[in-house]
Structure formats: C-alpha cells, structure tokens
Amino acid sequence: MIKITFPDNSVREFESGVNGLDIAESINPRLKSEVLSIGVNGEIWDLTRAIETDATIQLYKWDDKEGKHAFWHTSAHLMAEALQALYPNMKFGIGPAIENGFYYDVDPGEGVTLKDADLAAIEQKIKELASKKCEVVRKNITKEDALAYFSAKGDEYKTELINDLQDGTITLYTQGDFTDLCRGPHLPNTGYLKAVKLTSIAGAYWRGDEKRRQLTRIYGITFPKQKMLEEYLLLLEEAKKRDHRKLGRELELFTFSQNVGPGLPLWLPKGTDLRMRLESFLKKVQKEYGYKQVITPHIGQKELYVTSGHFAKYGADSFRPITTPQEGEVFMLKPMNCPHHCEIYKFKPHSYKDLPLRMAEFGTVYRYEQSGELHGLTRVRGFTQDDAHIFCRPDQLKAEFIDVIDIILYIFKTLDFKNYEAQISLRDPENREKYIGSDENWEKAESAIIEACAEKGLKTVVELGEAAFYGPKLDFMVRDALGRRWQLGTIQVDYNLPERFDLEYVGADNQKHRPVMIHRAPFGSMERFVAVLIEHTAGKFPLWLTPTQAMVLPISEKFNEYAENLLKVLNNSDIRAEIDLRNEKIGRKIRDAEMQKVPYMLIVGEKEMENGEISVRRQGEGDKGSMKIATFAEIIKAETDKELA
C-alpha cells in the first residue's frame, strides 16, 4: 500500500501501482471522465501511469492549464497521425500544446505544399481517428533504440532532437499507427477529443532558426465538447468585431495610405482628438509628479547615436541616414528620445540638489520594422512614445520607481484595465559580464525595483536574464476585456547612457558623480495604446475620453433651429457634441449614432422644444427620459469626474 496525499492535505492509502484514473474514480465516478492529467510530486503525469511510491497528487481537469495542456498535446499527436495517414512522406518536427490549442511543425516532403484548403480533409481525418478511441501508450526506450526507430522512419528532425537529449532513456508515445518522441503527459485515449478545428497554416523555421529549413506549421484547437468549440469560435468573432483596424476605420480614428507608406499611420480628426486627450491626461498627471515637458527634433546627427551606442547595435537595422546636399552632414531619423534628453541634461551643470530631473516628451520616433511584422497600430514604423527620462541619484531610485508605478497604476485604473501584472527583468546571474555597470549598482537597482513592487503590492513575475544590457526593467502587461494579454508600459533603469554621455552632478561632497537614468513610458506608444484601448473597450470609450460625447438628433427639420441652439449651449458648457441634421427619420439617426458608439443621444422634437428640454438616450441602454440641459450637463460632469477620480 502507498500513501497518497491530496491538495487539501488529506491522506488516503491505495494499492501500489494505482493510477490517476483509479484515484479519480475512487473519489467520484464522474470525476474519472473529467480528469485529464495528474500532478505527482510536482511532475505532470499521464492518468494511466502507475504510481508506486507515496506521493502528493493533484488531479487536473479542463479548467486547469495542466489538463488543457495534456488534451492539446494529445491532439497534436493525433493531428500528426492524420497527416501521416494522408501524406505518406510527411516528416515531423515538434508539436506542442500552446496557450490556445496546439500546432505541429511538419515537413511534407519535396514538392508537396499544404494549403488552407487541405485543412478540412485533415480535420475530417482527425475526427475519424478520434472516434476510434485509440489508447495512448507510453513507453521507455533507450536513446539508441529511439535513434534506430526514427532513422529507420526517415524522421531526421526527430533524430536531431533525440541527439540533443541527455537522458539515457527516452519516452515514446503511441496511439493507433503513430509513435512520437514525447515527454508527455497525454490523455488515456483519443476519444476525449469531441470537437476539432484547424485554424491556420504558416511557415515556421526549424527550431526557430531562420538559417534553417522552413517547416509548415499547422495550428489547431480541440475541445471535449462541441459546444465549447462553438463558444471559442464566438470569442474569435467577438475579437474580430473589436479589431482596432476595423473599428479604427468605422469610427474614423486613423487610416493608412499606400502613398504615405506602410507602417506610417495617419490620424484622422477623431483619432487625433482621442489621442490628444490621452496625452493631456498624462501631461496633467506628470505635472503633478514634477515632470517637465521638453521638445526635441525628429532627427539627430549620426554621431549622437554613435555616442549612445544605438548606432552600433541597431544602425544596420535602421532607416538609412539622411545627408545634407552641400555639407554632407549625416543625420538619422530619431529612433529613441533618450540621446536628445541626455543633451538637454548637459545644457548646464547640475547639483545633487537639482535631482531628480524628470524630462517628459511625447516624442515621435522612427524604427525600421521588417515588412512582415507590421500590424495595424500595434506595430508601426513611426510612432510616438509617451517618453520620459528621470535623471536621479542612486539613492533616489526606489522613490522614483514607486512614483512611476503609481502613475502607471492610476492610468490603468482610469482606463479600466482591472487585470494586469508586472514582469521584473533581472540580470542573468550566470553571465554578469554581459551587462554594463558595477555589481554594486545593479544590486541596488534590482533591489530598488523588487522593493518598490512589494511596497505597491504588485503582482509580479521575476525573469532572470531578461534585463537589458544597460539595466534591469519592469514591464506591465494588461489583460483586456476578452482576456488577451498586451504588453504596455515599461520602466527601465539605465547605467549605460549616463556613462556614454558623461553625465554628471556635483554631490554634497563637492565631487563629481554619475546620475542614474530611468526610462519610462506608461502607455508605451500612443499608437499601440490606442489600439489596445479600442480592442479593450470595443470602441466604447469612457465619456471623458471619447471624441463625441453627445449627438443632437432633431426629430424633423422643423426642430433644426432649436437643435442648433442646443448644440451651441452644449459646446459652451464644454460638452463635445455634434448634430445630425440629415433628412432622416429619428430611428435612423439613433441607429447611426448607436453604431458610432456616441455615449449620449439627445433627441429633440415638439415636446422638448415646448418645455425647453432634451430627451436623453444612453448608448447601449436606451431612453433615459426628458430633462433640462443644465441637468444633463451635470450628469456629464458627474460621470467624467467619477471616471477621472
């Protein structure tokens, strides 16, 4: 008998050799059909694998990522089996489970190309194989045997993988006619898969190396219930509806022009209004925190970036330099604002009493992005950072960090991002020589970040080795209304630039000292942030931010004059209102305003004109009844005050 400890610390005895399925069944027969994988002493196991010693276990179902992982991993293998059946010369790379489903990288052989149109047939084959409920069998073999098996099969990718494995024993999983090299875990059989959808097909380099052969990657997702697939497809549809590129066009926020160039957004009046409102919002917050606005040009001498080190690191991947016709001076489009800000710092000598110096600029920068990488507003070649650089003494680092975190959290709160986390990127302790700056400074900076996060009660993940070469950083990730993750703001400590630009301040000891720089951008870039905001809100921006707060809708042309006077009154009360004077019926005007996601519709007809009132309709909610204009103005003010509190 062995002792099995459950997550609630209760202990029960089982026969040695018991497996996850048995344990689940002993708790509740229904659980047996729901459980997908089992954690055994912290390792994730197949449900059918025998447990022979005392163990602490945890059963994983669909709602656990460990459960989903096994489900999708088995799905990847089943897809491979289907591919093997349909394409005899298919060779297999790797096929893992991912956040939403799984993929398999395959090499279909010379002269064979897989196309989107082929997916349906593969999908059909997977369903057919799933219905056979083949058992998935785990087997340990030696490395030699594994090599022999896969080289006989001609799977050169698998043999390469095996050669890189260090273990003496290798695990194989077999279901039906397909055997794969795999660490597992897997489902007990393929019958768990009730719904299958292959989502896309794409090229992917073998082992992520662009110098190596490009394989065909097939993405798919599977579910234990048909209904779950339908829900997933609905979610995809919802995501499509919220796509900022689509809403950006429909709400007339921004556009792109082939004539201007790829990755260079054109902000339309409404988008500009929205963006400028975000900018003034942040400017106001920054002013309270002691930032000073500066303005610097869009280009700078090449030497500036040689000094900063950016030219050496990124020069080859930048827009080509610009030269003047007469003098042959060489300029670069500004890829970063910090070198310019360093020069502003050097405008005059600084005393330790001047620090911290907080320099903010909505600085537009230009970076060459590979053509395949451009995407709407989230990935562009010209964008505006809500940049600032804090020049401070090392002992001020923590306090400054806390202030920046406060600004970022205030922004998240105001813009209704309730779900966020932060990633602390530290040095790789194994490779300290990769980083610039003294050990002492790094330790100070890293602990300043960690302590600042702890004081703010931030949910953080620590990543070793993810720091930039010039300093540790803190990145903020938000989850939007659909649960998708976006990286937004960033705070980075920099020891490099003060060094390179020879920045100094005179300390209390009358000696020269090196300041520390903090780069920070709460939004990241205005383009990216607006894109995320569009998708998060589905275009229904908060009242304080939305370009048009209210639309005046006269019932018929007879009331146009009253409506136009009303518009003046509203605009004089700082309410951003527009008017719909089209020769359309009121139902139509309402529909269009609803679709433009204007928060308030103000309907005026005979009744309203007589009483000097307006009939108020809230977008997405409907009729709110009649009221005086002053009352409405108060409602608007109260709502925006609440949003900005």
Next chain:
RNA sequence: GCCGAUGUAGCUCAGGGGUAGAGCGUUUCCUUGGUAAGGAAGAGGUCAUGGGUUCAAUUCCCAUCAUUGGCUCCA
C-alpha cells in the same frame, strides 16, 4: 526578411478567357417622422501595378507592391 493567404466601387463581398455585379455608404428628389435601417432615381471601378501566354486577360502564368495569418527580430 522568410512561408502561406488575399487584393474587384468609400466599406463588406459575389463573379469569371469575350473589357463588370450586389448590399451598405454617397448625391439628388419625394417624404417631416418620437427611440436601432422611410421611398425613388442617379453617380461611382484601367478589376493593386508591370510583364507574359492568347485573336482576346479583370479572369491563366510570372514578377513587383500592399494587406493579412504565422516565423524571425524588436532600443
């Protein structure tokens, strides 16, 4: 940059070797209305661009550009 897909009216899309269609939008007219689409008529396209095959190309082929799903990269 690499692999796959796509490119037809402002938008969403259908079509197809014999030089083009729908819905929405837009314009004009009729209608003057009460909380999510009133009616009629009209305008609008070198079918992304450049080559090739063909008697004939928007359609087939090639290239380029752009968009797009991934990969790689990201100060």
